[in-house]
Amino acid sequence: MRYLDPKADLTFKKVFGEHPDLVISLLNALLPFEKPEEEIAEIEYLTPELMPETPLKKNSIVDVRCKDKMGRQFLVEMQMLWSPAFMQRVLFNASKAYVRQLGGRESKYELLQPVYSLNLVNDIFxxxxxEAYHDYKIVQVEHTDKVIEGLRFIFVELPKFKPQDFKGKKMAVLWLRYLTEIDEHTRQAPKELLENPEICKAVTQIEESAFSDAQLWWYDDFWDAVRVENTLISDALREGMEQGIQQGIQQGIQQGIQQGMQQGMQKGIEQGLQEGRQEGLEKGIQQGIRQGNIQNARGMKSEGIPAEIIAKITGLTRDEVEKL
Structure with a gap:
């Protein structure tokens, strides 16, 4: 048996965007519900497209968007590569879904229902x-038990997932194993996954034989796009690191020269003043300046600055610089 990776756009939307029982199971497993009565029993799919307020703004599309009988909305996203902009997009989408509940002038704020945003990230941010599991909500800084209800954000870093970190949460472990252990190289799905009816159904949905040739082409095209984006991000990071190293070296040299000159001048003046008390103020100051130049020259020489440049800066001869 050959499988497709459930994290791909095509497969993820097929599994969780077409089967209400599976997305209900996923949400109940990974959302921070504290009481059994909070769990989702039934959902209605909503259009994943969040329309803009004005024609000047672009639409935003989520992978899966649904609501339950209480009116609570659930946004589910699968993100392959992390970027700071993704978190801002998550905040934007959840806020828009929350605000959109007020349809007309007669709407009352107290009727607003919570919006939960579940974000599965195949990257480390x-x-x-x-920990792999991150729960965000609006809390008072001084007293974190004081919460403003309405928006809840869950992020799961899939590469960090370890079953032992989810003790007592069997379905959370099974769903995260499903997302992290099955891909194109899988020939036999793990027995523990197939023994659970919901996970087994999800595994069946991603069998390669369940997709048309056109869908398989879209699937391959998706991974090509992911690889290109990953390459662009890696190149940008490498270029940024190289520029940072070069700037760091230049700043280090400049700081070293400045520090050396300051230290050398200070030491030279101190030494000059000490000798000046014995041989005369004027001679001491001159000697101090010369000692400062010598110290400066030593500092610059230690930084690898050519002797002829040091000589021009300090007034010493090249022979004197080379003998330091």
Whole structure:
């Protein structure tokens, strides 16, 4: 048996955008519902296209958008590559879905229902945080138990997923294993996944034989686009790093020269003043300046600056610089 990767645009929308029972199972498994009565029992699919307020703004399209009988809305996104703009788009989409609930002048704010945004990210965007699951909500800074209800954002970094981090959440583990363990190289789906009816159905939906030749072409085209985007991001990061290194080296040299000159001048003046007390103020200052030039020359020489340039800057001869 050959399978397609469930994270691809074609397969993800087929599994979760065409089968209400599967998206309900996914949402109940990964959303932070604290009570059984909060879980979703039935959903209605909504158009994934969030229309703009004005014709000057572009539409925004999510992978799956639905609501339950209570009117709560759920936005589900599968993101292959991370960018800071994605989080802003998630905030925009959820806010727009929340505001759109007020249809006319008679609408009342107290009728607004929560919007949950579930975002599955096949990339790492918080490298300094070990957890894969991130729950965002609007809280008071001083007292985080004080919450403004309405918007809830869940992000899951799929590359960080470890089953042991989801103890007691069997369905969450099964769904995340489904998304991370099955791809084009899979010939036999894991037994634990096939033993669960919902996951087994989702596995069946991504069998290669279930797709037409045209769909398989779109599938390959999707991965080509992902690879191109990944290359562009990698090239941009590498170019940025190279520029940063060059700027760092230049700044380091400049700072080293300035620091060396300041230290050398200070040391030279101090030494000159000390000698001036013995041999005369004028002679001491001159000697101090010369010592400062010598210290400066040593500092510049240690930075690899050519001797002829050091000589021009400090007034020392080239022989004197080379003997330092």
């Amino acid at each position: 918080l490298p300094d945080v070990p």
